[in-house]
Amino acid sequence: MTRYVAFLRGVNVGGVNLKMAEVARVFEDAGFTNVVTVLASGNVLLDAGTSAATVRNQAEAALRDAFGYEAWVLVYALDTVRAIDAAYPFEREVDGHHSYVTFVTDAAVLDELAALPPTAEERIARGDGVLYWQVPRAATLASTLGRTMGKKRYKSSSTTRNLRTLGKVLSR
Structure with missing residues (x-):
């Protein structure tokens, strides 16, 4: 059995409102064990004997x-998420800023996103299958990465979590 983290994209934003207790039940009914949801933003820990x-x-x-x-x-x-979190290349807590990790499963999409020029106030660094991102709190949606991530092309292969959320997931 492997312990996995499942990040649901677009949950409890944009009209997709799911109760995490119901999500956990759906995952259990699908055959996963030791299912735990973390926060209401679509983070699920589970055990499975199959590949990611x-x-x-x-x-x-x-x-x-x-x-x-x-x-x-x-x-x-879960160990992969721990390693990704530990590799965050910027100062983790900067006053007035959000610190994020954008998970990307499609190499071509990762290449495109990593090539975006950051605004003067945001920092972007490429990691192993992820982008590390730091942006002023008021500028997230207006930033280069924020504007781009909302496009449909990126939805099936990427999702973003802030470091505080990752910390809560990893502490379970």
Whole structure:
């Protein structure tokens, strides 16, 4: 069994409102064990005896069937998420700024996003399958990465979590 983190994209924003207790039940019904949700933003810890790709496919199908929305889920081994979090290259807590990790499963999309020129106030660094990102609090949606990430092309293969959320996921 492997402990995985499943990050649901676009949950409890933009009209997709899911109760985490119901999400946990759907994951359990799909055959996953030791299911725990963290916060209301679509973070699920679970155990499975299959690959991350299989977990992703099963989770997306289960969510689509249960809730009737176009579900996108990015799945990583818990140890991988720990390593990604530990590798954050910027100062973790900067007053007036958000510190994020954008998880990206498509190499071409990661290349595109990593090539974006940051605004003067944001910092972007490429990691292993992720972008590390720091941006002023009031500028997240207006920043280069913030504007780009909202486009449909990126939704199925990327999702962003702030470091505080990752900390809560990793402390479970």
